Amino acid sequence: MQVTLEHVTHTYQPGSPFQATAIRNVNLTIRSGEFLALIGHTGCGKSTLAQHINGLLKPTEGRVLLDGQDIHQKGFNKKEVRQKVGLVFQYPEHQLFEETVAKDVGFGPKNLGLPEGEIAQRVQEALDKVGLSLPGLAEKSPFELSGGQMRRVAMAGVLAMRPEILVLDEPAAGLDPQSREDMLQLISSLHRQGTTVVMISHSMDDVARFASRAVVMEHGTVVMEGAPEEIFRHPEELERMGLDVPSVCKLGMRLRAMGIECPQDIFREEQAELALLSLWKGGAGHGAE
Amino acid sequence: MALNDITLGQYYPADSVVHRLDPRVKIVLLIVLIVAIFVAGNLLAYAPVIAFLALVTYLSKVPVKMMVKGIKPLRFILILTFVLNLFFLQGETPLLNLGFAVITKEALITAVHYSLRLVLLVMISSLLTLTTPPIVLTDGLERLLSPLRVIHFPAHEMAMMMSIALRFIPTLLEEADKIMKAQTARGADFESGNLIARAKAMVPLLVPLFVSAFRRAGDLAMAMEARCYHGGEGRTRLRVLKCERRDYIACAAVAALLALVILCGKVY
Ligand SMILES: Nc1ncnc2c1ncn2[C@@H]1O[C@H](COP(=O)(O)OP(=O)(O)O)[C@@H](O)[C@H]1O
Ligand SMILES: [Mg+2]
Numbered sequence: 001m002q003v004t005l006e007h008v009t010h011t012y013q014p015g016s017p018f019q020a021t022a023i024r025n026v027n028l029t030i031r032s033g034e035f036l037a038l039i040g041h042t043g044c045g046k047s048t049l050a051q052h053i054n055g056l057l058k059p060t061e062g063r064v065l066l067d068g069q070d071i072h073q074k075g076f077n078k079k080e081v082r083q084k085v086g087l088v089f090q091y092p093e094h095q096l097f098e099e100t101v102a103k104d105v106g107f108g109p110k111n112l113g114l115p116e117g118e119i120a121q122r123v124q125e126a127l128d129k130v131g132l133s134l135p136g137l138a139e140k141s142p143f144e145l146s147g148g149q150m151r152r153v154a155m156a157g158v159l160a161m162r163p164e165i166l167v168l169d170e171p172a173a174g175l176d177p178q179s180r181e182d183m184l185q186l187i188s189s190l191h192r193q194g195t196t197v198v199m200i201s202h203s204m205d206d207v208a209r210f211a212s213r214a215v216v217m218e219h220g221t222v223v224m225e226g227a228p229e230e231i232f233r234h235p236e237e238l239e240r241m242g243l244d245v246p247s248v249c250k251l252g253m254r255l256r257a258m259g260i261e262c263p264q265d266i267f268r269e270e271q272a273e274l275a276l277l278s279l280w281k282g283g284a285g286h287g288a289e
Numbered sequence: 290m291a292l293n294d295i296t297l298g299q300y301y302p303a304d305s306v307v308h309r310l311d312p313r314v315k316i317v318l319l320i321v322l323i324v325a326i327f328v329a330g331n332l333l334a335y336a337p338v339i340a341f342l343a344l345v346t347y348l349s350k351v352p353v354k355m356m357v358k359g360i361k362p363l364r365f366i367l368i369l370t371f372v373l374n375l376f377f378l379q380g381e382t383p384l385l386n387l388g389f390a391v392i393t394k395e396a397l398i399t400a401v402h403y404s405l406r407l408v409l410l411v412m413i414s415s416l417l418t419l420t421t422p423p424i425v426l427t428d429g430l431e432r433l434l435s436p437l438r439v440i441h442f443p444a445h446e447m448a449m450m451m452s453i454a455l456r457f458i459p460t461l462l463e464e465a466d467k468i469m470k471a472q473t474a475r476g477a478d479f480e481s482g483n484l485i486a487r488a489k490a491m492v493p494l495l496v497p498l499f500v501s502a503f504r505r506a507g508d509l510a511m512a513m514e515a516r517c518y519h520g521g522e523g524r525t526r527l528r529v530l531k532c533e534r535r536d537y538i539a540c541a542a543v544a545a546l547l548a549l550v551i552l553c554g555k556v557y
Pocket of ligand 2: 046047090169
């Protein structure tokens with residue numbers, strides 16, 4: 001399954017004094033099975049773009065195609081888009097409302113009109129996926145849980161709809177390091193199991209670690225696109241946009257500035273580990289500590 | 290979305306004389322203008338009010354479109370006022386006989402009179418909110434009401450509550466919009482179904498909205514205490530209100546208008 005955005009422009013509150021064009025002429029194809037990272041400075045239109053992927057927002061100009069079909073054309077089943085493209089908002093725990101975790105996770109499948117038995121099965125499956133299969137937890141109030149757990153419940157609520165594409169708006173924002181790592185591992189494992197992932201992130205380390213492709217936005221337009229390796233080859237460009245490069249890249253740049261030979265294309269921790277190891281071994285021969 | 294369509298109580302930022310007027314003066318003048326509209330005894334007496342409203346709107350640089358938008362929510366009440374007066378008022382000079390009712394000249398005049406009064410009231414009031422930021426408005430209100438402290442009227446607390454409420458209206462609307470979208474992404478439907486289905490559909494919106502409002506209220510109370518807020522006693526202000534020449538001119542203009550309205554009512 002493939003979603004394509006064609007010349008998408010979105011203007012909020014058009015015709016009012018508060019009118020604001022959030023994205024301009026965006027062309028983007030989300031390929032089946034990829035892990036796409038969406039990066040850019042705050043306010044550059046990432047969330048607006050994300051809400052176009054499942055048809056929550058309608059483009060002011062341009063089209064959004066799901067397998068070649070315009071999702072805003074008359075007679076197109078919106079529920080189908082909502083089911084196929086799961087959108088996890090920023091701070092999704094703020095959307096919890098039911099008395100029990102199970103009921104909240106079951107909200108989506110219920111809206112799809114599934115039978116009770118199927119809903120219960122999907123709820124169990126989704127809770128298992130997010131690692132919340134502890135006994136008794138499903139019958140607790142979602143408001144009694146910890147922040148990280150609440151976020152995973154909200155995530156389960158989207159997974160219970162069995163989306164083929166998962167769009168995540170800053171899924172790790174505001175979590176403690178352990179919950180953060182758990183969340184990223186969860187997303188990564190969903191991707192490995194075949195879900196297409198679109199993730200908005202401010203952490204270049206996470207982008208380098210997980211993404212197969214990255215799209216950089218500035219002032220509502222796509223300015224760079226490519227594999228993370230290609231994107232991070234332009235650190236000055238990223239810095240000008242108020243963005244960053246992975247910390248490993250920065251380490252490499254510092255070492256080179258100090259006159260220490262180290263390879264250019266290092267973005268991930270494992271790569272750095274190998275490079276440093278060979279540096280250390282090479283250096284050891286000259287009697288360095 | 291309908292959430293963005295609320296003009297009444299919305300501020301229109303611009304740099305104009307009307308915007309710069311002292312909020313206390315604006316509030317008092319609004320009351321005087323409302324009185325003027327009510328004492329206007331006939332249609333002729335509305336002419337100076339309409340002219341004045343047009344002049345102030347022009348000076349304020351607020352687009353006429355924004356002013357008209359403020360009346361939109363009232364259109365049903367307006368139509369009702371007009372129609373009821375037109376059909377059910379008994380007069381002496383018949384204009385039109387519809388069989389089931391007779392429309393008289395007096396009824397027509399009264400219908401126009403009352404509808405016009407309503408429109409003018411709303412327009413003049415929205416002119417105040419369009420040209421005055423809510424915080425400045427409550428500040429002005431607090432100062433006007435502060436003499437009532439001698440009879441233990443909580444002027445400061447009222448104003449503080451109002452400004453906090455006003456400050457959070459856009460935030461809550463934004464929050465509501467976000468939650469609504471999040472639930473729609475999970476297949477929720479807020480737009481179709483009968484009344485009961487729609488009321489039920491509000492639960493996934495209202496519960497998170499209340500939770501977040503309470504969380505915000507708690508955070509705000511904490512932040513205020515952390516910055517040593519302890520009520521109005523001995524508090525100084527950032528904006529010290531002071532009447533200037535333009536304020537006196539505005540007062541004089543409105544006084545003249547009131548006199549003119551009364552005069553028109555008498556002459557006719
Ligand atoms: N509901 C809205 N109404 C009006 N303007 C909005 C709304 N949502 C976002 N914007 C504006 O659109 C721009 C892009 O916002 P957003 O997509 O949230 O950016 P990002 O997620 O990259 O931080 C911002 O300038 C923001 O102020
Ligand atoms: Mg955002």
